[in-house]
Amino acid sequence: MKFIPGAVPAQCARGLAGALLACALVTSAHAAVKVPVWHALQGHNAEVLQDLVRGWNRSQSDVDVTLRQFDTPEALDQSLDRAASAGTLPALAQIGNTHTLDHVARRPYVLPFHLLQGQAALKGTDWFLSSDNAFVHDAKGRLMAFPYMLEIPVMYYNQNAFRTAGLSPAEPARVWMELQGQLVSLANKGSRTCPLTSNLPVSINLENLAAVNNQFYAGADNGLTAKGLPSFSFNSTYVRHLSLMISWVRSEIMTRPDAGLRAVDRFAAGECAVLMSDSGHIGSFDAQRKLHFAVSGLPYYPEVTRKPGNPFVNGSALWVMKSDKPVTDATVAFLGWLSKPEQAARWYQQTGYLPLTKAAFNQTPDSYYQHLGAWRDLVAPYAQKSAVTAQGFRINNYPAIRSRFQQIIDTALDGQEPAVTALSSAAAEGNRLVRQAE
Incomplete structure (x- = not known):
């Protein structure tokens, strides 16, 4: 760039x-x-x-x-x-x-x-x-x-892949169930090997599932108040979402997320139609002359919130x-x-x-944003006062908690246990590790 x-x-x-x-x-x-x-x-x-x-x-x-x-x-x-x-x-x-x-x-x-x-x-x-x-x-x-x-986490998309699939508009939907229909079209028309991938399984499926849907991620206002220890309680929205992700992996419209850079490299090489990852890859992707991509916000559930919130x-x-x-x-x-x-x-x-x-x-200048989709609109809100659910979270021992959440989500996406069991285990493990840090 x-x-x-x-x-x-x-x-x-x-x-x-x-x-x-x-x-x-x-x-x-x-x-x-x-x-x-x-x-x-x-x-x-x-x-x-x-x-x-x-x-x-x-x-x-x-x-x-x-x-x-x-x-x-x-x-x-x-x-x-x-x-x-x-x-x-x-x-x-x-x-x-x-x-x-x-x-x-x-x-x-x-x-x-x-x-x-x-x-x-x-x-x-x-x-x-x-x-x-x-x-x-x-x-x-x-x-x-x-x-x-x-x-911030964003949704990258390969513009050529969307055009090849005949999708109009040639951009990903911001609603999870509408995105599912697009991924099926992408898989059937040119992107069979990798319609969607991510390297942020915990960020996308737990942390920012809350923030983007204008919900608290943890108790005590995401750990930002002094009223007791933050705690985890993954409700029906999380169960529904993780169940959907399990079905996407099983039906091969999503490559199972991993925490490494393989997903990022595959998108950069033009193999994947959609990538959910951090915005810090924009410059690297822009340097790939053969990659025609743009940026959109993470999807949300309109049954939970009328308007998507901003991710952490x-x-x-x-x-x-x-x-x-x-x-x-x-x-x-x-x-x-x-x-x-x-x-x-x-x-x-x-x-x-x-x-x-x-x-x-x-x-x-505006010319910088011309080929980057919604990037400017995704950035601008962070200069303003944040919604209380999007101000971030502060939780003792969180590196250990996130690592455990990663293991549990991997197990669920591999089909080894249902979403409700995995999320119950995640909440229990997270709460145990929070108390362990005291």
Whole structure:
């Protein structure tokens, strides 16, 4: 994807960097301050980040940002713990919001981002994501980390596959049962091997089944209130939905979801007609010249809600590590540069992550969205106050809970147990693991 500049003229990179550093940093005339950044981005998005860092390093000589790439978020997290013990922490580290924000924020080596926002390089930045959204915001609406890799689940569709199947309009239905009819047509007319796939079985079939249908996912208002522990109770909507998904796998209009990247790769190669996955693949898909795709919202059940809600924000952010003042000031200068309209718009347009700032969104021209279907309309609501059911959720021990939910859903989709039994087991296991974390 080519970067499409916004309406504001690009400033001289060297001059901008110098202005930031003059406000935020006193450096040695002989040695650049090192700012190590650890991340687990792969493929296209890693290349976009590398290009941005190269641009920063070329623009000035006072701060040298270096990247270290990890194969998985888990490998990065394990290395962080070892680095904390050895005193070799990076300046910034990409950490996923696993809906246990407080657990990450309590790490002794983490510096809450909101403590740095008053510095000149960041002061006055108008962040895109509404402060009432629980993703990387604490209970007071303060940013705990630099909100750089935020994404939402979406429905991608291969436009050529829909045209070949003779579907009009050539886009997926937003109602689950109407989508079923389209998938049958796709399977019968050109997409037999893969009408639909996903790499987000828990996100699509549990978490965002609630949010998109304007329902709470867990008790205690998704764990965001102080009134007791959040609990799980999967009602008839979940039973109906999982039963439908089991029937789709059995009838081969859906390839069984998995949590890896195989589903994403198959869609990128043109093998699958529909993919439900995170928005952070938009840039990578757009770089595939032979792939003609667009984006739509996740389906909903009109019997449950008259209008679909917005799915939960997920993804990761850049957390600032505690360090000496020169390194912290240099880090702030770099983050301030990333937040400027030109860099922020480039990141949004080339990746598919949510906009970092309102300026990045507002200055992205209509031409960028022309071939992306409903992408702009899916993004825009996140700058506004969220519905209470879509503000996110915060549940202790959630990584373990999600892993267990994944196993249970896999068992159901494999036909080994009915939906009602699987969901009863999931609720019991989830509630046990929530209590275990106390």
